[in-house]
Amino acid sequence: MTDVLAGHTVTVSLTVNGTAHEVEIEPRELLVTVLRERLRLTGTNIGCETTSCGACTVLLDGRSVKSCTVLAVQVHGRDITTIEGLAGPDGLHPVQEAFRRCHGLQCGFCTPGMVMAAVSLIDEGRATDEKSVRLALKGNLCRCTGYHNIVQSVLSAAEVMKEADA
Amino acid sequence: MIPAAFAYRRAESVAEAIELLAEYGDEAKLLAGGHSLLPIMKFRLAAPSVVIDLGGVGGLDYIRADGDEIAIGALTRHVDLETSAELGAAVPLLRHAASVVGDCQIRHRGTIGGSVAHGDPAADLPSALMALRGTVVVEGPSGRREIPIDDFYLGFLETALGPDEVLVEVRVPRRGDRPWGFQKFRRRSIDWAIVGVAYQSEDGGGGIGLVNMGPTTLRAATAEAALRGAAAPDDVAQLADADADPIGDASATPEYRRHLARVLLARALAGGAST
Numbered sequence: 001m002t003d004v005l006a007g008h009t010v011t012v013s014l015t016v017n018g019t020a021h022e023v024e025i026e027p028r029e030l031l032v033t034v035l036r037e038r039l040r041l042t043g044t045n046i047g048c049e050t051t052s053c054g055a056c057t058v059l060l061d062g063r064s065v066k067s068c069t070v071l072a073v074q075v076h077g078r079d080i081t082t083i084e085g086l087a088g089p090d091g092l093h094p095v096q097e098a099f100r101r102c103h104g105l106q107c108g109f110c111t112p113g114m115v116m117a118a119v120s121l122i123d124e125g126r127a128t129d130e131k132s133v134r135l136a137l138k139g140n141l142c143r144c145t146g147y148h149n150i151v152q153s154v155l156s157a158a159e160v161m162k163e164a165d166a
Numbered sequence: 167m168i169p170a171a172f173a174y175r176r177a178e179s180v181a182e183a184i185e186l187l188a189e190y191g192d193e194a195k196l197l198a199g200g201h202s203l204l205p206i207m208k209f210r211l212a213a214p215s216v217v218i219d220l221g222g223v224g225g226l227d228y229i230r231a232d233g234d235e236i237a238i239g240a241l242t243r244h245v246d247l248e249t250s251a252e253l254g255a256a257v258p259l260l261r262h263a264a265s266v267v268g269d270c271q272i273r274h275r276g277t278i279g280g281s282v283a284h285g286d287p288a289a290d291l292p293s294a295l296m297a298l299r300g301t302v303v304v305e306g307p308s309g310r311r312e313i314p315i316d317d318f319y320l321g322f323l324e325t326a327l328g329p330d331e332v333l334v335e336v337r338v339p340r341r342g343d344r345p346w347g348f349q350k351f352r353r354r355s356i357d358w359a360i361v362g363v364a365y366q367s368e369d370g371g372g373g374i375g376l377v378n379m380g381p382t383t384l385r386a387a388t389a390e391a392a393l394r395g396a397a398a399p400d401d402v403a404q405l406a407d408a409d410a411d412p413i414g415d416a417s418a419t420p421e422y423r424r425h426l427a428r429v430l431l432a433r434a435l436a437g438g439a440s441t
C-alpha cells in the first residue's frame with residue numbers, strides 16, 4: 001500500500017471567516033491544526049484533542065463542531081467561522097459582548113470554544129432557559145468559572161439578539 | 167495527536183464507494199461523520215491505508231415516510247434526527263435516543279449510518295433500533311439487501327456488513343403515540359452510557375434494547391417474553407439482564423450493570439425518558 005501513500009497530499013479549498021483559502025496538506029491533518037498552524041488563526045485552542053473539552057469549537061456552515069475531530073479534507077468547499085471572524089466593523093459580536101458584560105470568563109482558555117458553541121446554540125433556538133443552555137454546553141469544559149456566569153452570558157446574549165431581531 | 171498517514175479517496179456516489187472498497191479491500195475504511203473512526207485513528211487503534219470519505223455522497227441524508235415505515239438515509243446526522251418533527255411524531259423513541267448522544271458538537275457531525283455500522287455496544291441509537299425491530303439496508307457489488315437488526319450485530323465492533331458493502335438506509339416501523347421509554351445512565355452528562363435501556367410498546371408486548379450489557383447491543387428477549395405474557399412491569403424489569411453478559415470496567419462491576427439494567431427497565435416501562 002505504500003504506493004498510494006507516497007507523497008500523497010491533497011488540495012483543500014475552504015472559506016475561513018469569509019476569506020477563501022487553498023492549502024496543500026496531508027489528508028490526516030486535523031482542521032484545528034490547519035487553522036492554527038497553516039492559517040495562523042490561533043484563537044481556536046486545543047485542550048484535550050479527544051473531543052471532550054470543546055476548546056477547539058468552530059462553526060462549520062454555521063454549526064458548532066469540534067475541530068480536533070474533523071479532518072481538514074472533510075471540509076473541502078465549506079465555510080468555517082472561528083473566533084477571529086465573529087467581531088464585525090461595529091465591534092464585538094453580541095455573544096462576545098455578553099461574555100464581557102456578565103463576566104463569563106476568567107483565564108479565557110475555554111472562551112473561544114465556549115463563545116462559538118454559544119453562537120451556534122442560540123442560532124439553533126436552544127437558548128430557551130438555564131437548563132437548556134447547561135445541557136447544550138455540556139461539551140465545553142471550563143476549569144475556572146463554575147459555569148454560572150457563562151450560562152448567564154449566553155442567556156443574556158440570546159435576549160439581546162432576540163430584541164435586535166424583533 | 168494525529169492519525170497515521172493514509173491515502174484519501176472521496177466517493178461521489180454509493181456506487182463509487184463500493185468500487186473503491188472492492189479496489190482497496192481490507193486496507194480501506196469508510197468515513198462518515200468521523201466521530202468514532204477519527205478518535206480510534208488518533209489513538210492508532212485503527213490505521214487504515216485508505217480512507218474513503220462518504221461526505222460528498224449526495225442523497226443519503228433524508229428522513230421519509232415509506233408506507234408503515236420511516237426510512238432514514240445513512241448520512242443523516244444525529245442533530246437532524248433530534249430536530250425532526252416528522253420523526254418525533256412517528257418514532258419518538260428514536261428521536262429521543264439521538265438527542266442524548268454525546269453533545270451538540272458531536273451530534274452536528276455523527277451520522278446514524280456510522281453509529282449503526284461501528285457496532286459499539288455502548289452506542290445509543292442501535293438500542294432504539296433493537297426496541298423498534300428496525301432493519302438495516304446495505305448495498306454492495308451484488309445489489310441491495312435488508313438485514314433485520316437482530317442479525318446485524320455479530321460481536322464486539324463486528325457486524326454483518328460485508329467488506330465491500332455500504333450501509334445506505336435504516337428503516338423503522340411507525341409507532342406513533344404508543345408508549346416508549348429511554349434510560350441512559352452515566353455519571354456525567356457528556357459520557358457514554360454505563361448502561362442504557364430502550365423500550366417500545368407494540369401489539370401484544372414490546373421491544374427492549376440494551377446498551378452496554380454485553381459485547382453487542384442486545385435484545386432483552388426473556389423480559390420481552392414476560393411482557394407478551396402480560397407479566398406485571400416490576401416482574402418484567404427483574405428479567406432485564408437475563409440475556410446479558412456485561413463486563414466490569416472502571417465505571418461499573420458486572421453485578422452493578424445488571425442491577426442498573428433492572429432499575430432502568432422499570433423506569434423505561436413506566437415511560438421515562440432521561441436526558
Ligand SMILES: Cc1cc2nc3c(=O)[nH]c(=O)nc-3n(C[C@H](O)[C@H](O)[C@H](O)COP(=O)(O)OP(=O)(O)OC[C@H]3O[C@@H](n4cnc5c(N)ncnc54)[C@H](O)[C@@H]3O)c2cc1C
Pocket residue numbers: 050051052069195196197198199200201202203204205220240266267268269272275276277278279280281282283284288289290291327331332333334356357358359
Ligand atoms: C466524545 C464522544 C462522545 C460520544 N458519545 C456518544 C454517546 O454518548 N452515544 C453514542 O451513541 N455515540 C457517541 N459517540 C459516537 C458518535 O455517535 C459517532 O458519531 C457515531 O458512533 C459514529 O458515526 P460517524 O458518522 O461519526 O461514523 P464514522 O466515525 O465516520 O464511522 C464509524 C465506523 O462506521 C463505518 N461507517 C460509517 N458510515 C458507514 C456506512 N454508511 N456504511 C458502512 N460503514 C460505515 C466506518 O467505516 C467506521 O468503521 C461519541 C463520540 C465522541 C467522539
Ligand code: FES
Pocket residue numbers: 045046047048049050051052053054055056057066067068069
Ligand atoms: S481540543 Fe477538541 S474537544 Fe478538546
Ligand code: FES
Pocket residue numbers: 104105106107108109110111141142143144145
Ligand atoms: S475561563 Fe478558564 S477555563 Fe474557562
